Amino acid sequence: MSDTVADPTRTLAMREAVTEALAEAMEENPDIILLGQDIGKYGGTFGVYRGLYERFGPDRIREGPLCESATVGFGTGLAISGMRAVVEISFMDFSTVAMDQIVNQAAKLHYFTAGKLKVPMLIRSTVTSRLGLGSQHSQSLEAWFMHIPGIKVAIPSGATDALGLMRTALRDDNLVYFIENSGLYAEEEEVPTEYYEIPFGSARVVRPGTDATVVALSSMVPIAVAAAEQLEEEGVSVEIVDPRTLSPLDMDTICESVGKTGRAVVTHDAHGTAGPGSEIVARIQEQAFDSLDGPVLRVCGEDIPLPAGLSVSKILPDEAKLIESIRTLVEKNW
């Protein structure tokens, strides 16, 4: 028997983590109302709400007509009337239908009323970048929301983070956009049994390393881990950092890592151009220029609308592309 007793854990898939955090918060806070389409007995397009309707009934699991814009507006109205709204926009692509309500209303009411109104609202969307559902059902649009002050953006890469971040989100008095990649839903992790929250703006060092830093988002985190394991065998030691929230963005952890490794690659499914990685790259070179042995590289979705079919993965980042990019950085003398 070892000296230290490991904290007890249990196995949880990311989908279950989201469901659990929602159920827990609804149990505790009767003012939480869920709004959206198909969230009742059906349990949501991705099954994230399964069981909630039975537990909390139709008033609180409020299934409504197919109109995302007014649905978000109703959520904002609930939020400013003293409730806490959770609004489902099933696929992130459909946020386009509700952008005014998200960006001009919910994100700004607290500001332009000088704090008189608060908007405790969480919007949840699933990103299906790798399911091959075609150009209108595949987009990772987190960069848009990072760009808008007044929105917090959480983007977990697994069950542990999803649970902790969702708990935090459901206590935050601001608009939070919570982004889940469907490819991670079934992934299981050992999750602490004890209650914990994960504060926004705290990145996680997924894996320590010394030769290069990979800043990875969402579904790229497990892929980055695989790439790092492969490179380990070649003697290249890769540190992986998952920012977990894009707004706020924990540059301290990222820069600390880059300070150590001198090399950085940023990777995500979203299109590279004006994607979340552009901001991360811009900040790394602003804040850690002296540490850099070479440019910060990006391994991102190509600037092509996402086609239907599984070939979509060919224009998304993968292990091989990431390895190649890290090798370039490590091998080339800049």
Add this chain to the structure above:
Amino acid sequence: MSDTVADPTRTLAMREAVTEALAEAMEENPDIILLGQDIGKYGGTFGVYRGLYERFGPDRIREGPLCESATVGFGTGLAISGMRAVVEISFMDFSTVAMDQIVNQAAKLHYFTAGKLKVPMLIRSTVTSRLGLGSQHSQSLEAWFMHIPGIKVAIPSGATDALGLMRTALRDDNLVYFIENSGLYAEEEEVPTEYYEIPFGSARVVRPGTDATVVALSSMVPIAVAAAEQLEEEGVSVEIVDPRTLSPLDMDTICESVGKTGRAVVTHDAHGTAGPGSEIVARIQEQAFDSLDGPVLRVCGEDIPLPAGLSVSKILPDEAKLIESIRTLVEKNW
């Protein structure tokens, strides 16, 4: 008399340049239809359409109800039916109401029909970042559209460029988002009398210099010129590059400049975080890392919703902030 005869020019304000390019194209191409609110006898919220209704009549200057989403949808429908649509979304902030039609439909139809459909459509918006109209009437959202493949983004900083870019836009068979800052409308320039077009993806060196490169967008271009003149007196020589289009983005011209100066500052009104500058910074350090003497800095709108009133300028970039940033770069040894 000098040896070379200067090309003949005439004086034109940016607003007139836009109107002229539209009128000229409509004269030449009977299939161009303008759609939007208040574009008839009134001439548009910013007067850009003045005189067009009288010249082209209500069928082609098609004033309609207040519903931006369906208006863009109608524009797309016109475009795929063989016409060319010009759609007015008066303030850029209102694009939020039509994002699905812009991003999921107009930008992607050509792609996902494998080229069977074409969407020759131009969307025009005015940005009123410095008018103090408040959080919902001030936003510079160009980064959102840069992020989406299938959209071209033009953002002129004066009459000459507006005329040449608009002419190109009105011949392009793709969706073009044309962004005009209201602060530039009355600014006059000497414009060539001869017909010319400005191809997309060709940046302009506004002013040559050797010590630092400023990449400036839209209303920041004249402010950057003023800053450069000020710095000139202190012996710092600043080169200013105006990309003119963000998608496509002419990195060759930008990197050539940075190759010469070794220092770069990117400046725009849009919020800094995940703004257009993030991408420009990311690409400069990717493509010209070896030339850089220090980090690429940004002088952008703060990450704060834009308040009403003229104090809005305090959270936007200005000459002083730009000068300070350039000085930091030039003075500090990295």
Add this chain to the structure above:
Amino acid sequence: MPDEANGDSLSPEGEVELYFKMCLIRAVEEHVVSAASIGLVPGSTHVSIGQEAITVGACSALDPKDLMLATYRGHGAFLANGGDIKELMAEIMLREPGCCAGKGGTMHLSDPEHGTLLTSAIVASQIPIAGGVALGCKLRNTGQVVMTFFGDGAACEGEFFETMNMAKIWNIPLVMVCENNGYALATPISKSQATPDIADRAKGFDMPAEIVDGNDVIEVRNAVARAVNRARSDGGPTLIECKTVRYGMHSTRSPGYYDNKEDANAWRDVDPIPRFRAALIEREVALPAALEEAEARAKMEALDAREFAQAAPLTSIETIRANVFAE
């Protein structure tokens, strides 16, 4: 709140109070126009001159606990709903003591204490938000009714319809008051509406709707009172279309468009203030002197407020940087 209200249910003092409020709004708006003309209201401001009967009549049918959301043309609604005139003026002139600390400006007012939650500058955007507030009130059984104002232009935006559908399905206590002033900026309703009556739009949702003369404060009050009663007794939402005539311009920045000078001046012929004054005198509710006194008092209050605002400090950069996020 008047019960199946009509003019008679109001005391004479009550009617004079309505008159006073209309005069107050008028006086404030005239100061706003004049302040704007000398650069004290940069940008643009949309006054509600000529539409005072709607906001005053409608808000008079609410209980103090009820909630209201309005548009960028919201000064009148703010005052009609009991908002502080000095906070309003200071907000319009972008001063620290403004109701939104001078960060919202003319288009963004908020005064939850008196039931005014917000005014929004994106046309129609406040309609679903009002729906959500009404849903919240229903879920918490607060007995509150929620009212939202919007224009004829807003009635073209999809959210208006989406909200009617949801409001009817969920049977929420929502009163939707359309101020149909005949124009959306430069677009007359003939170019923006499939039928001239916005009230028609409720038909497809089996939602009760009424058309009233928006320049008759008592008629507006009565119609809204019926809708408020319906909402309060769990009878669901109502659409009320108030026909009125726009005050010769859209905003101080955007004049709007009229085919001729007569159209631009048409509002004067139906100006709700002289009309209500005449009715009060004819119905012997008040003597001309009492009404003159009310008008004079309104002008004085408005002037005071303007002077207060002009003397107040402009919003500081610290204030501007605050409130991006709630703590």
Add this chain to the structure above:
Amino acid sequence: MPDEANGDSLSPEGEVELYFKMCLIRAVEEHVVSAASIGLVPGSTHVSIGQEAITVGACSALDPKDLMLATYRGHGAFLANGGDIKELMAEIMLREPGCCAGKGGTMHLSDPEHGTLLTSAIVASQIPIAGGVALGCKLRNTGQVVMTFFGDGAACEGEFFETMNMAKIWNIPLVMVCENNGYALATPISKSQATPDIADRAKGFDMPAEIVDGNDVIEVRNAVARAVNRARSDGGPTLIECKTVRYGMHSTRSPGYYDNKEDANAWRDVDPIPRFRAALIEREVALPAALEEAEARAKMEALDAREFAQAAPLTSIETIRANVFAE
């Protein structure tokens, strides 16, 4: 195009051709379901089984030059409008010879040559686009009529209303065909509609509307023919609501939700294909043998197409990278 069309205006061959088309769609959709079940249609696909009478009846009322836009549940509309079955199957299976080179997939079909402009996967988004196409046809005097299909769920989205308003104001040749199958994914119309009839929504715009039995191909055809006639003679837009029953699931990925097994199977009781077969026999339009022959031919064509598609090459990376911008 049938003139004030009814079943009689069709020749017996014409009626059998409708029957054949319905069988063809059914056979194709059954292949799609089976192909999906073995992983040949990754992601999700929405079949139109049980709704064949709507697409076939409606498209049969169009002229070849007319234009049509549909939804992600669009295989039936594509075929009914004359699209090539092999190109369809190849598209659904993401192959190079697909109508969109295998980049659009099941939800994004296009075949302008036969008048099918596009199918869209964002609910309701194709409705205003169809309006714009109709406006283009009107402006260029082409005499074309434009038809768009959409579901009951789409009738909750603002763009549906915005388009009705614009279509009526501009009097464009648009035929709006709502396939009301009672559900939007897992949401029954009782939870999503203020009144059970989508046709009610046209009232507010003074737009002609009709409700038809969507499982009766001739009734659909006749109603659409009246609307097409109206549109073609500059009489403006029409809304047609076709009542039908969804085929026991939303898509191969999302089953949807039914309260009980009977609801999920309800479509079988009103299946439009056996019903039309019985009617044709009863009216002595065709002998059972002829109909059996048509059905067999449909199955053969569908099988051929599936085999063609399965043998065709998957879309190449070069094709995937193409067409981001038009040259």
